[in-house]
Amino acid sequence: MALVEVQVPDIGDFDEVTVIELMVKVGDTVKTEQSLITVESDKASMEIPSSTAGVVKEMRVALGDKVKQGSIVLVVEAAGVAAASAAPTAAAAPGAAPAPVATVTPVVASAASGPVQVHVPDIGDFKDVVVIEVMVKPGDTIKVEQSLVTVESDKASMEIPSSHAGVLKQLNVKVGDTVNIGDLLAILEGAVSVAAAPVAAATAALVPAVPAAVAAPTALASAVVTVTAPAHVPGAPTLGLPHASPSVRKFARELGVPLEEVKGSGLKGRITEADVQGFTKAVMLGATQTKAQAAKAPAGGSGGDGAGLGLIPWPKVDFAKFGPIERKEMGRIKKISGANLLRNAVMIPAVTNHDDADITDLEAFRVSTNKENEKSGVKVTMLAFLIKAGVAALKKYPEFNSSLDGDTLVYKNYWHIGFAADTPNGLMVPVIRDCDKKGVLQISQEMSEMAKKARDGKLGPADMSGATFTISSLGGIGGKYFTPIINAPEVAILGVCKSSMEPVWDGKQFVPRLMLPLSLTWDHRVIDGAAAARFNAFLGQILSDFRRVLL
Numbered sequence: 282m283a284l285v286e287v288q289v290p291d292i293g294d295f296d297e298v299t300v301i302e303l304m305v306k307v308g309d310t311v312k313t314e315q316s317l318i319t320v321e322s323d324k325a326s327m328e329i330p331s332s333t334a335g336v337v338k339e340m341r342v343a344l345g346d347k348v349k350q351g352s353i354v355l356v357v358e359a360a361g362v363a364a365a366s367a368a369p370t371a372a373a374a375p376g377a378a379p380a381p382v383a384t385v386t387p388v389v390a391s392a393a394s395g396p397v398q399v400h401v402p403d404i405g406d407f408k409d410v411v412v413i414e415v416m417v418k419p420g421d422t423i424k425v426e427q428s429l430v431t432v433e434s435d436k437a438s439m440e441i442p443s444s445h446a447g448v449l450k451q452l453n454v455k456v457g458d459t460v461n462i463g464d465l466l467a468i469l470e471g472a473v474s475v476a477a478a479p480v481a482a483a484t485a486a487l488v489p490a491v492p493a494a495v496a497a498p499t500a501l502a503s504a505v506v507t508v509t510a511p512a513h514v515p516g517a518p519t520l521g522l523p524h525a526s527p528s529v530r531k532f533a534r535e536l537g538v539p540l541e542e543v544k545g546s547g548l549k550g551r552i553t554e555a556d557v558q559g560f561t562k563a564v565m566l567g568a569t570q571t572k573a574q575a576a577k578a579p580a581g582g583s584g585g586d587g588a589g590l591g592l593i594p595w596p597k598v599d600f601a602k603f604g605p606i607e608r609k610e611m612g613r614i615k616k617i618s619g620a621n622l623l624r625n626a627v628m629i630p631a632v633t634n635h636d637d638a639d640i641t642d643l644e645a646f647r648v649s650t651n652k653e654n655e656k657s658g659v660k661v662t663m664l665a666f667l668i669k670a671g672v673a674a675l676k677k678y679p680e681f682n683s684s685l686d687g688d689t690l691v692y693k694n695y696w697h698i699g700f701a702a703d704t705p706n707g708l709m710v711p712v713i714r715d716c717d718k719k720g721v722l723q724i725s726q727e728m729s730e731m732a733k734k735a736r737d738g739k740l741g742p743a744d745m746s747g748a749t750f751t752i753s754s755l756g757g758i759g760g761k762y763f764t765p766i767i768n769a770p771e772v773a774i775l776g777v778c779k780s781s782m783e784p785v786w787d788g789k790q791f792v793p794r795l796m797l798p799l800s801l802t803w804d805h806r807v808i809d810g811a812a813a814a815r816f817n818a819f820l821g822q823i824l825s826d827f828r829r830v831l832l
């Protein structure tokens with residue numbers, strides 16, 4: 282066992298950098314190359330890896346400390362390494378991690394009035410760094426030292442500034458590209474600049490003309506001049522890049538979190554991983570919205586502009602140009618149900634299976650029951666039979682009575698059935714609770730009361746919540762089949778149309794049977810086509826012989 286001091290390795294031309302993140306603490310076991318701290322200059326941030334595996338015994342740096350090459354970061358008790366062999370610097374240590382060098386390359390002094398190529402400068406030991414941000418676009422007027430792109434390795438991110446001023450004619454990289462030293466980054470036109478040392482470069486930016494001492498020969502004036510830009514210019518202004526370490530940036534990118542909208546709680550407003558998690562949680566809970574969400578939110582619940590789905594914008598037409606028009610604001614219920622329907626239609630991979638059920642005997646039974654019960658005032662409806670039959674099918678195929686919660690399926694051991702009711706104000710879905718415990722007569726009675734309440738605009742939120750499955754019947758109106766939209770978080774909905782007498786082959790002859798068209802829409806994330814076909818077939822069997830409900 283030996284105590285090894287892990288030092289800041291060669292970090293290129295960075296003089297002093299600030300410790301902005303401690304990624305380990307005393308007692309942690311660290312591996313070789315594991316990131317220990319994040320340091321930051323005004324243009325680059327980088328993680329300092331450990332040269333030695335072992336247990337952290339002592340932290341020698343704190344948040345906000347300034348460190349440079351050779352500064353001791355921490356002391357590690359390294360197994361199997363003799364104290365005498367403990368390397369004084371990370372770079373020299375056995376098995377040392379490659380130093381996170383972000384080298385500043387002196388800028389080649391040159392000047393031209395023609396196109397100028399800007400290449401990726403010497404960025405130290407980094408290879409295949411990824412372009413994570415493009416800060417300029419063709420046509421932009423670029424100043425000397427203005428950051429063009431941000432590149433990132435798994436240990437550091439840095440901005441690549443322009444060595445020249447001019448108009449950006451061509452940008453050769455895009456977000457996601459990987460680049461290496463010498464790669465062509467951009468071509469500037471009308472570029473006139475001199476950038477010697479970083480400080481001199483800053484001065485040159487203020488001087489529009491080319492100093493005579495370094496003016497390019499006239500013959501070169503129209504030629505393409507290749508210039509290497511510095512990877513880092515101490516003292517140059519940052520361009521509003523969110524303050525976060527490469528690993529936090531990567532984490533945010535993986536989650537699709539717009540880092541510029543996250544409020545940093547770290548040093549100097551630095552965004553930490555916990556900040557990104559907090560932001561994500563707030564968005565998921567609906568406590569906040571990203572700017573993109575806010576911009577694409579459906580106006581008044583009536584529908585977005587399609588941009589959120591990468592669709593072309595909704596057509597804006599001046600209808601009055603083609604004839605007389607009248608504008609009427611949509612009602613509150615239509616706006617609310619419209620927003621819900623849009624979300625459900627867009628977010629659920631829905632499929633609809635159509636089938637027919639033979640209800641000849643059931644309809645005869647319904648009519649005779651109603652005759653017998655004429656005096657009771659309760660009219661038994663086909664929909665009440667459908668609800669009862671639906672519960673039997675839901676019990677046999679429980680995934681139709683479930684809901685998705687992330688990757689978990691929630692099976693409900695209650696059977697509350699919603700039914701779509703057409704009202705003057707729009708579509709409403711009252712819910713009849715515990716349909717498994719109620720008879721067809723009671724369901725018919727509750728349904729007629731709920732339908733009346735819906736038409737009178739008297740349904741409360743409790744009347745419309747908690748459904749496990751919905752039935753939408755257009756039977757009293759007409760039609761053959763339709764594709765109902767699932768009422769999330771339910772996973773299926775049954776659409777029913779008008780029954781009609783049809784010739785059905787009984788094996789020997791065609792016989793007239795009353796056939797009921799069924800349309801079952803289901804969420805393909807939860808249910809398969811075969812299960813949907815079985816559900817419909819089972820439902821059809823029950824409706825053709827209702828005694829099966831008892832089985």
Ligand code: CAO
Pocket residue numbers: 662663664665700701702703704708732753754755756757758765777778779780781797
């Ligand atoms: N086939 C043939 N006739 C049917 C039928 C069917 N599937 N379902 C009902 N009928 C008949 C009934 O027998 C009744 O006829 P009678 O007046 O001769 O007895 C008539 O149609 C009216 O039915 P109803 O009003 O008694 O009962 P219902 O159960 O069909 O409907 C309700 C109740 C609330 C569902 C209905 O009023 C309604 O609002 N339907 C529209 C639902 C809707 O808009 N769905 C679409 C959602 S997607 O936009």
